[in-house]
Amino acid sequence: MAGEMSILGSAILALFLAGYLGQQYLPPPKPRVIGLDLGTTFCSVAVFHPGVGDVEVIGDQGGRKSIPSVVSFTATDVHAGYEGQKLADNNPHNTIYDAKRFIGKVFESEDLERESARYPFKVVNNNGSAEFLVTANGTLKVSPEFIGSRLLLKMRKMAEQHLGVPVLKAVISVPAEFDERQRNYTIRAANLAGLDILRVINEPTAAAMAYGLHKADVSNVLVVDLGGGTLDVSLLNKQGGMFLTRAMAGNNKLGGQDFSQRLLQHAMERIRQQFGVPPTHKEDIHRLRQAVEGAKLNLTIHPSATLRVALRLETGDPQGPAKPVLFQDLLTRELFEELNADLFQKILVPIQTVLEEGQLDRAEVDEVVLVGGSTRIPRIRQLIAQFFGKDPNTSVDPDLAVVTGVAIQAGIMGGAWPLQVSAIEIPNRHLHKTNFK
Structure with a gap:
C-alpha cells in the first residue's frame, strides 16, 4: 500500500513538473x-x-x-x-x-x-x-x-x-x-x-x-x-x-449620445449667431457632429477644446450658391458641464433606487466600479465620489x-x-x- 502511494505521489510530482517546464519553455497554446x-x-x-x-x-x-x-x-x-x-x-x-x-x-x-x-x-x-x-x-x-x-x-x-x-x-x-x-x-x-x-x-x-x-x-x-x-x-x-x-x-434613454447632443445644439446656435443661419446640409451636420464628439472626448482630458469645421451655409438666396465658411469656437469643460448639469444629476437617481431596494446604506458599499466610456467624464466621477464619500474604482x-x-x-x-x-x-x-x- 505504501509502495502504491509512493508511486502515485511520484506520478503527481512528475505531472506538476512537466506542467511547470512546459509553461516555462514551450510556447503557450492559442486560446480557443x-x-x-x-x-x-x-x-x-x-x-x-x-x-x-x-x-x-x-x-x-x-x-x-x-x-x-x-x-x-x-x-x-x-x-x-x-x-x-x-x-x-x-x-x-x-x-x-x-x-x-x-x-x-x-x-x-x-x-x-x-x-x-x-x-x-x-x-x-x-x-x-x-x-x-x-x-x-x-x-x-x-x-x-x-x-x-x-x-x-x-x-x-x-x-x-x-x-x-x-x-x-x-x-x-x-x-x-x-x-x-x-x-x-x-x-x-x-x-x-x-x-x-x-x-x-x-x-x-x-x-x-x-x-x-x-x-x-x-x-x-x-x-x-x-x-x-x-x-x-x-x-x-x-x-x-x-x-x-x-x-x-x-x-435606457441616457448616455453619451445625449451629452453630445447638448453640445451639438449649442454649436448650431453659435453658428446661427455668427453667420445668421444654421447649417442645413446633412454633410455639414455630419461633420459638425463628428467634431462635437471629438471635442467631448478632448474635454474628458483637457479643460478646453476647439471646434473647427468647414461648412457650406445656405444664404437664403435660392439662386445663389452655398456660402463656404470656417466655423471656429472654443468649448470649455465648464460649459460642457453646465449644458449637461440636469442629465448628470439623473445618474444619481437609479443609484439611490438600487440602494433602497437592496436595503443597503451607501456606506456599506465596499466597491463602486465604473463601466462604459461615459464614466470617464470628470464631473460624473466627481458626482459619484461625492455621493459615496470615496472615489470609485477606476x-x-x-x-x-x-x-x-x-x-x-x-x-x-x-x-x-x-x-x-x-x-x-x-x-x-x-x-x-x-x-x-
Whole structure:
C-alpha cells in the first residue's frame, strides 16, 4: 500500500513538473474560446492567454479595440462596424443600430411604435417581435438577432485573423435584466455567426471580474454602467465566489449620445449667431457632429477644446450658391458641464433606487466600479465620489471592463492556465429592473 502511494505521489510530482517546464519553455497554446461584449453602441472581443494569464482585447484592422454596433445593407454587401457606420448618413434607411434594444423582446404595438419613432430606419411588428425593413437589394425583413450575428461574425473573424486559428466557441455577456427569451435570442445570434456559446454572463458580473473582485475580500459591489445610449446600475452581493444581483435600476434613454447632443445644439446656435443661419446640409451636420464628439472626448482630458469645421451655409438666396465658411469656437469643460448639469444629476437617481431596494446604506458599499466610456467624464466621477464619500474604482479601462471580464470567464471555460477563480451567478428570477426616463 505504501509502495502504491509512493508511486502515485511520484506520478503527481512528475505531472506538476512537466506542467511547470512546459509553461516555462514551450510556447503557450492559442486560446480557443473568445469573450464577446455585444454592446448597444459598441462591441468588443477579447481572449485570455494561457500561460501568461493576460487578457488581450483584439483590435480591428485599424487597431481600434471596439467597433460600432452598426450594420448597413447595400445592393451588393452587408457592412458591419466602422464600415457600416461610414454609410449611415448616405444610407440611413438601411443602416441599423441599437439592435440590442430589440433583441428577443416582446412589444405591444404602441410601445414598438413609440420606440421606433426615434430611428431613421423602418421597424415593423411581427407578432410582437421587432424586425427591420431593408430596401437595399429588394425589400426584406431582418431580425435583431441577424444584425447581432453580423457584428459577432465580424468579431469572430477579427479574432481568427489575430490568433491564426479557427474560433468556434465563445462566452458572451448580456445585461443583467435580460430575461430567458432575450438571452436565448442572443445565443441564436451567436449561432448564426457560427459560434457555440459555452456560457452567458451578466455584464455587471463580468465587470466585477475585470476588476478582480471575484478574488477580493468584498461583499457589496455597485456597478455603474454608462455607455453611449443607456445607464445601468446594479448592486451585487458576493457570497464566497458567487454573485447575487440584489437590485437593478437604470435609464435606457441616457448616455453619451445625449451629452453630445447638448453640445451639438449649442454649436448650431453659435453658428446661427455668427453667420445668421444654421447649417442645413446633412454633410455639414455630419461633420459638425463628428467634431462635437471629438471635442467631448478632448474635454474628458483637457479643460478646453476647439471646434473647427468647414461648412457650406445656405444664404437664403435660392439662386445663389452655398456660402463656404470656417466655423471656429472654443468649448470649455465648464460649459460642457453646465449644458449637461440636469442629465448628470439623473445618474444619481437609479443609484439611490438600487440602494433602497437592496436595503443597503451607501456606506456599506465596499466597491463602486465604473463601466462604459461615459464614466470617464470628470464631473460624473466627481458626482459619484461625492455621493459615496470615496472615489470609485477606476483601475480598469471602463470601455473594456465588460469584455475583459468575459474573456477571463472564457479562459476558465477553456481550462486555461493559470487557473482563475470562477464567478458563479445566482439566478434571481424575481428581480425586476426599475427604469427611469
